[in-house]
Amino acid sequence: MGGGALLTVYDRARAVLPGGVNSPVRAMRQIGREPIFIDRGEGAELVDVEGNRYIDWVCSWGPLILGHADPAVISAVIEAAKRGTSYGAATAIEVQLAEQVVARFPAVEMVRMTSSGTEAAMSAVRLARALTDREVVVKFAGAYHGHSDGLLAEGGSGMATLSVPGSPGVPPAMAALTVVVPWNDRAAVHTALAEHQVAALLVEPVAANMGVVPPDEGFLEFLREATRAAGTQLIFDEVITGFRVARGGAQELFGVEPDLTVMGKIIGGGLPAAAFAGPRESMERIAPAGDVYQAGTLSGNPLAAAAGLATLDGLDAGAYERLGALTDRLADGFEALAADRPLQVAKAPGLVTLFFSEVPVRNFADATACDTDAHAHFCRAMLDRGVYPPPAQFEAWFVSLAHSEASVDRTLEAAGEALDEVLG
Numbered sequence: 001m002g003g004g005a006l007l008t009v010y011d012r013a014r015a016v017l018p019g020g021v022n023s024p025v026r027a028m029r030q031i032g033r034e035p036i037f038i039d040r041g042e043g044a045e046l047v048d049v050e051g052n053r054y055i056d057w058v059c060s061w062g063p064l065i066l067g068h069a070d071p072a073v074i075s076a077v078i079e080a081a082k083r084g085t086s087y088g089a090a091t092a093i094e095v096q097l098a099e100q101v102v103a104r105f106p107a108v109e110m111v112r113m114t115s116s117g118t119e120a121a122m123s124a125v126r127l128a129r130a131l132t133d134r135e136v137v138v139k140f141a142g143a144y145h146g147h148s149d150g151l152l153a154e155g156g157s158g159m160a161t162l163s164v165p166g167s168p169g170v171p172p173a174m175a176a177l178t179v180v181v182p183w184n185d186r187a188a189v190h191t192a193l194a195e196h197q198v199a200a201l202l203v204e205p206v207a208a209n210m211g212v213v214p215p216d217e218g219f220l221e222f223l224r225e226a227t228r229a230a231g232t233q234l235i236f237d238e239v240i241t242g243f244r245v246a247r248g249g250a251q252e253l254f255g256v257e258p259d260l261t262v263m264g265k266i267i268g269g270g271l272p273a274a275a276f277a278g279p280r281e282s283m284e285r286i287a288p289a290g291d292v293y294q295a296g297t298l299s300g301n302p303l304a305a306a307a308g309l310a311t312l313d314g315l316d317a318g319a320y321e322r323l324g325a326l327t328d329r330l331a332d333g334f335e336a337l338a339a340d341r342p343l344q345v346a347k348a349p350g351l352v353t354l355f356f357s358e359v360p361v362r363n364f365a366d367a368t369a370c371d372t373d374a375h376a377h378f379c380r381a382m383l384d385r386g387v388y389p390p391p392a393q394f395e396a397w398f399v400s401l402a403h404s405e406a407s408v409d410r411t412l413e414a415a416g417e418a419l420d421e422v423l424g
C-alpha cells in the first residue's frame with residue numbers, strides 16, 4: 001500500500017469486510033455515522049480504539065447482563081481454556097448448564113445447545129414441523145428470530161398475508177411457508193390459525209426487536225389457548241427475555257408455558273451459545289434420541305458453557321430486584337423527559353425503549369412510523385456526550401447489573417441535553 005495518509009481501522013475494515021462490519025447494525029448507518037471500533041469493555045463502560053469512554057446501553061445486545069469483563073465470568077473462561085477450548089465430545093459442564101436451564105424455566109425438561117440464536121430458532125421450527133407433520137409457521141411483524149431463510153420475513157401490517165421474502169437470496173418458496181401477522185392482533189392470529197395448517201407460532205413474548213413492545217394484557221394467554229386449540233406448537237423465542245425479565249424468562253413472568261423455548265444471548269455469557277428446549281417427550285425427537293437431525297461442531301462448547309454458568313451464578317434473586325430498580329430509574333427518567341416532548345417510553349425488566357413517536361407503540365407499524373431522523377440525531381448527540389445507546393430505533397436499551405444509579409443519572413442528564421439539541 002502506498003504512503004500518504006494513515007489508514008483508519010474503518011478504512012481497513014471496509015476493504016475486507018462488507019460495510020466494514022460482521023453484523024449490519026454495528027455499521028451505525030441507521031444513525032448516520034461511521035462505526036465505532038471498540039478496544040475494551042469495563043463493567044458498564046466501553047472504550048473505543050481512540051480512547052473515548054462511553055456508558056454502554058447495548059451490552060453486546062443482551063448477553064452481558066453482568067456487564068463487561070465480569071471477574072467471575074472471565075476467570076471461569078480462563079480456567080476452562082486451560083483445559084482446552086473444544087473437544088467435539090461430551091463434557092460435564094454442558095450437562096451442568098442444561099441442569100441450570102431446566103431448574104429455571106417452567107416449560108423446559110430437556111435442552112439442545114447450539115452456537116447462535118439463529119440456529120436455535122431454526123432448529124426449534126424443524127422440531128415443531130416434525131412434531132405436527134405440518135409446514136406453515138406464523139410469526140409477528142417486527143419480531144426477529146435470527147436470519148434463517150424462513151424466519152426473515154417481516155411482511156406487511158394489517159391482515160395475515162402470505163409474506164414476501166425478507167431478503168434477496170431467500171427463495172419465495174421458503175418464505176411462502178411463513179405467515180406474518182401484526183403483534184398484539186388477536187383477530188389476525190385467529191385468521192392465520194384457521195386458514196393454514198400451522199406447525200408453529202413463534203413469538204418474542206416481550207417484543208424487543210422493534211424496540212420494546214410488551215404484549216397487551218392477556219395476549220400471551222390468548223396465544224396459548226389459540227395454539228393449543230389449533231394443534232400448533234407455541235414457541236417462545238426467549239433469546240432476549242430469557243434469564244432477563246425474570247429468572248425463568250417471560251414464561252415465569254407472565255405464567256404462560258410455551259411448547260418449545262428458544263434461548264440465547266445471556267445463556268452464553270458473552271460467548272457464542274444458544275439453545276432450544278422443551279418437554280422430554282418433544283425433545284426426545286431430536287437426534288440421536290430421535291429422528292429429527294440437528295448438530296453442531298461447537299455446540300455446548302466448554303468455554304461458552306463456563307461463561308454461561310458463571311453468568312447464571314451471578315443472577316440470584318437480589319440481582320433481579322436490582323435490575324428492575326435500575327430499569328425503573330432509567331424508564332422513569334425518560335418518562336419525565338417525555339412529558340412535554342413527542343416521545344414514548346416502553347419497558348420490561350432489564351429493557352427500555354425511547355420511541356420518537358407522538359402515540360404509544362403497540363406494533364411494528366407504530367414503530368416504523370417513528371421519527372427515525374430525530375432518533376438518529378439523538379443517538380449521535382448521546383455518543384458526543386459519552387453515552388452509547390443502541391444505534392437504531394428498533395432496538396432495546398439493555399440494562400445490566402454493572403450499571404449503577406450514577407450511570408443512569410449521567411445518562412439521563414445527557415439525554416436531557418441531547419433532546420434539547422434534537423427537538424428544541
Ligand SMILES: *Cc1c(COP(=O)(O)O)cnc(C)c1O
Nearest residue numbers: 116117118144145146237239240
Ligand atoms: C438476537 C436474537 C436472535 C438471534 O440470535 P443470534 O445469536 O444473533 O443468531 C433470535 N431471536 C431473538 C429474539 C433475538 O433477539
